[in-house]
Amino acid sequence: MTVYRILAVDDDWAILRALWRGLRLEGFAVDTVDTGPLALDRVDKAPPDAIVLDVSMPGMPGVEVCARLRASGTRVPVLLLSGRDEVDHRAAGLAAGADDCVLKPFDLYELALRLRALLRHVAPYTGAASRATVRAGPLALDPAARRVTLHGREVEVTRRAFDLLEVLARNAGIPMSRALLLERVWGYDFAVDAGPLDTLVGYLRRKLEADGGPRLLHTVRGSGFMLREP
Numbered sequence: 001m002t003v004y005r006i007l008a009v010d011d012d013w014a015i016l017r018a019l020w021r022g023l024r025l026e027g028f029a030v031d032t033v034d035t036g037p038l039a040l041d042r043v044d045k046a047p048p049d050a051i052v053l054d055v056s057m058p059g060m061p062g063v064e065v066c067a068r069l070r071a072s073g074t075r076v077p078v079l080l081l082s083g084r085d086e087v088d089h090r091a092a093g094l095a096a097g098a099d100d101c102v103l104k105p106f107d108l109y110e111l112a113l114r115l116r117a118l119l120r121h122v123a124p125y126t127g128a129a130s131r132a133t134v135r136a137g138p139l140a141l142d143p144a145a146r147r148v149t150l151h152g153r154e155v156e157v158t159r160r161a162f163d164l165l166e167v168l169a170r171n172a173g174i175p176m177s178r179a180l181l182l183e184r185v186w187g188y189d190f191a192v193d194a195g196p197l198d199t200l201v202g203y204l205r206r207k208l209e210a211d212g213g214p215r216l217l218h219t220v221r222g223s224g225f226m227l228r229e230p
Helices: 013-025 036-045 062-071 087-095 108-120 159-170 178-186 195-208
Strands: 005-009 029-033 050-054 078-082 100-103 134-136 139-142 147-150 153-155 217-220 224-227
Touching (some): 005 013, 005 036, 013 050, 036 050, 062 087, 078 087, 078 108, 108 178, 139 159, 159 178, 178 224
Parallel strands (some): 005 050
Antiparallel strands (some): 139 147, 147 153, 217 224
């Protein structure tokens, strides 16, 4: 049985102790650090399988840590820990490339489930060259290069945002429920808060409508979301 290595990063030692004990009981190997720079150093020297990262630490907040990791090419899944009043930090963290966000106080069993789902669902990067371009109206997605273009103009998006957009584009014109998107994109086959999904949809809308273009990504009342040609 694979024992995944988790790096927990938080400036609150009570939370770090809870993560260390709880995740070890769930079968993970756990390392802990209490600052952003230490986290970057640890990832550089011994990359973990996943990172649990506090979104708003003093000095170097989790948002900056995540942005630096993605800028360096690190693809390791990042799960943010956030207070309920830190909406802007959560949005910035997901825009910086984090994979998901859990609100404090968190349930350690759910946290472990979400980590396992993320680790199972890490997007494959081998053999991708054979995957055909996905088109939906003026939108084109190249799964091999993970590249998005709109009317021929490249749109830079995060890895998780690309995964979400690809699922929606492959099902253009079909309403996709939040539960189905959480399963397809994050691998969650259990009930979780859909807040990160809604935040990522808002992020994609800002990217796709940056030049005042028509809305492509629509909310379907009572269901979820749908990508529709203008």
